[in-house]
Amino acid sequence: MQALDISEVAGRSGVPASALRFYEEKGLIASIGRRGLKRIFAPDVIERLALIALGRAAGFSLAEIGGMFAADGTMRLDRTLLNAKADRLDATIRKLGILRDGLRHAAACPAPSHMECPTFRRILKGAAARRPARKQAEGIR
Structure with missing residues (x-):
């Protein structure tokens, strides 16, 4: 070619x-x-x-x-880096699964108000507990 x-x-x-x-x-x-x-x-x-x-x-x-390419252009994969990225993807998938399940529950919850639903309140509390740590890690004030 x-x-x-x-x-x-x-x-x-x-x-x-x-x-x-x-x-x-x-x-x-x-x-x-x-x-x-x-x-x-x-x-x-x-x-x-x-x-x-x-x-x-x-x-x-x-x-x-x-960094995955050598000077001559050939692939040079760092297997440790690949495994670390796969681990982070697994953690993200778990978090997204929890979020998805919470949204599905909120959409189908029979409680008159979401604030009266114990499951929704638990999800809300969990989200609030994680938020400050995430802001701090991202450097957001």
Whole structure:
């Protein structure tokens, strides 16, 4: 397969040209030259962009994703980092499951007022107890 210009890469990958230029600036991808004013990329950039998209979907920062590539462009996965991210995803999934269940309960609760529902009040109390710690961790005052 021959080299692809930036518009071809954008079309095939679904990544806007502006993001491709940003990724190049951050060292995540590299052009191999120019065709007129357009950047040219090796065909394997499509696969690399797919790996970047996968990393972003998993919640990795661009710096973390950049660290997953060796200087020669090959993958260099830190299994400890992958396991830590999977653990954080598990925790998020648990929290979201609890939130989902609470919303479903609130939607179906037969109590005349949600404030009269013991389950809803327990959910409310739990949310209030977690909020200050989250604000502090995020640096919000």
